[in-house]
Amino acid sequence: MSDLASSVPSPDDPADPRGRSADASGHDPLAEVIADLTDLAEVAGLVDQATPLDDSEPTAHTIAALLNSPTTAPAELADAVAWCYDDAALPLLLPLAHHDDPRVRRAVAQALPSVLGESPPDETVRALLALSADEDPDVRDWACFALGTQLSEVDSPVVRDALAARLDDPHDDTRCEALLGLARRRDERALPVLHERLSRDNVYSLEIDAAGALGHSSLHTLVRGHLAGWDDDVVARVCAALRLTDPDGVGDDLLDGLAEWFRTGAPHATDEDRYWWTVTLQVLEHAEYRAPEIAEQVHDRLAGSEPSTTLMLASRLAQLAGDHGWPRWSPSY
Structure with missing residues (x-):
């Protein structure tokens, strides 16, 4: 813990x-x-x-x-x-x-x-x-x-x-x-503390997690300065924090990959096809409130593909987004 x-x-x-x-x-x-x-x-x-x-x-x-x-x-x-x-x-x-x-x-x-x-x-x-x-x-x-x-x-x-x-x-x-x-x-009390902590040479992985959870763009460069030196099980968390603090959003590669995953029949695709879904889950682990943003952009990418859109609207991503006010999700899906 x-x-x-x-x-x-x-x-x-x-x-x-x-x-x-x-x-x-x-x-x-x-x-x-x-x-x-x-x-x-x-x-x-x-x-x-x-x-x-x-x-x-x-x-x-x-x-x-x-x-x-x-x-x-x-x-x-x-x-x-x-x-x-x-x-x-x-x-x-x-x-x-x-x-x-x-x-x-x-x-x-x-x-x-x-x-x-x-x-x-x-x-x-x-x-x-x-x-x-x-x-x-x-x-x-x-x-x-x-x-x-x-x-x-x-x-x-x-x-x-x-x-x-x-x-x-x-x-x-x-x-x-x-x-x-x-x-x-x-x-807001977390922000100045994170600026101070992440300015140090050595940081704790939970401090990186906190930066991702807060998601403030002013932390992005500080997180980027701590990308190396982590055990394998922490690397994904650090990368998620980098995406969550990026002032340009979580990344077109993530959104495009997630949309393609739904086009290929998720969640029934093979494990190899789950990569972008796995990345998304890591991103949402500490910043679930970003689900509406991600869901809306994936939904836009699926425009014109009714089967994929229907699948996406019935997904866990859409449900999490709905829990945070995304209007497109409905419990009937």
């Missing part, structure tokens, strides 16, 4: 056992939820009350059993939380944002976007806002990634301000994730 650790890490190995905390009244805020889930699991014969589940993919029942066991170590709980994708676990995970152990808090920041499901995002966002200012840098990193990128459709002044507060964070990944999150929201 970041420049220095793009894979999803597991929390650390088990350490000291932890106790579950109660609020000032002595009431455990998790107790009722845990009890309900445990009762349901017992009725279904899924869990023994004294023995936590050992599932390959942890569920809400797994988390409840671990929380219900006095012998659960923080690292064991953190590992289960980090790899949980069960929407039913959300009410269990939210209170753990205040857990004493940073490994558990980090796992919560990692997992919350994955268990949000169809629930309103308010409580999840509040938890992540708090975690974005955590004393532990890895917790801040994951929280800024969650707020900035995974939940980038959630946009409000308080979210933007929380990300802006991390622009000078001493932790490199946290700082970069916050910058990317602001850029994805096209917040």
